[in-house]
Amino acid sequence: MSLMEAVHAADRGERAPLLMGIVNITPDSFSDGGRYLAPQAAIDHAQHxxxxxxxVLDLGAESTRPGYEPVPAEEEWQRLAPAVVALKGAGVPLSIDTTKAFVAQKALAAGAELINDVWGFQADPDMAATVAAGGASAVVMHNRHEIDPQLDLWEDWRRFFDRSLSLADKAGVSSDKLVLDPGVGFGKTPEQNLWAVRSLGRLRQHYKLPVLLGLSRKSFFGHFLGRPTDERLPATLMANLYGQEQGAALWRVHDVQAHYDVLHIQRLLAGTVP
Structure with missing residues (x-):
């Protein structure tokens, strides 16, 4: 079964959500910045x-945390290239977390299958065409430059995703290759982040597309619980399970083992594992 076939099976409730393991090849990511910047460290972590x-493994070489430092496209690709080359054909599909068409084109040519664009084709005018030319799939995430506590998030989702999907359609990206991400933690208040998780089902039903949930260790958990980054796993697990009930087809996570165990016990309790 291909990656997108599995995503659509999860969207239909025929299998558990896919686990997207996060590999940050950066010096400044909010959770593990610098830990996997060295090529072999990134490769070893991805294999782990x-x-x-x-x-699926989501490789990123530019942090998207608040206040991040932009990375030139060539440098971003130089960080990514050793891991993409080493992991190609290793049995797990590769996703590339980038907003740059240059990086996406290089990665797709090297064997990646999915582009995870936190600006939903809207940061680089060539991104949608690059995805189409590469026959790739893409995650289209909602984002904002500024937080507005008075924002009607549903209407902003509609405006943003309507534009992103129009760009995809004009470039020739098939809708069955697209996944939506509500952008939890990006340009939203803590309360808006909660609302976004609660409203996954509405988003999924409106656009008739699978949804990815990226909650792992996010700061809004710290806001409500007062927990530092490395103590947010229980909250992440609970919120992801809630998101599964709303129809999330993928979970983007740092802690793959814990999420795998939760899903395995869930299947055992449901009697769906022999």
């Missing part, structure tokens, strides 16, 4: 996540 049960 794969062994723990990751269904």
């Amino acid at each position: 996540l794969s062994a723990q049960g990751a269904d």
Whole structure:
């Protein structure tokens, strides 16, 4: 079964959500910045996540945390290239977390299958065409430059995703290759982040597309619980399980083993594992 076939099976409730393991090849990511910047460290970590049960590996070489420092496209690709080359054909599909068409084109040519664009084709005018030309799939995430506590998030989702999907359609990206991400933690208040998780089902039904949930260790958990980054796993697990009930087809996570175990016990309790 291909990656997108598995995503659509999860969207239909025929299998558990796919686990997207996070590999940050950056010096400044909010959770593990610098830990996997060295090429071999990134490769070893990706292989570790794969062994723990990751269904897809999401490699990123530019942090998207608040206040991040932009990385030139050539440098971003130089960080990514050793891991993409080493992991190609290792049995786990590769996703590339980038907003740059240059990086996406290089990665797709090297064997990646999915582009995870946190600006939903709207940061780089060539991104949608690059995805189409590469025959790739894409995650289209909602984002905002500024937080507005008075924002009607549903209407903003509609405006943003309507534009992103129009760009995809004009470039020739088939809708069956697209996944939506509500953008939890990006340009939203803590309360809006909660609302976004609660409203996944509405988003999924409106656009008739699978949804990815990226909650892992996010700061809004710290806001409500007062927990530092490394103590947010229980909250992440609970919120992801809630998101599964709303129809989330993928979970983007740092802690693959814990999420794999939760899903395995869930299947055992439901009697769906022999």
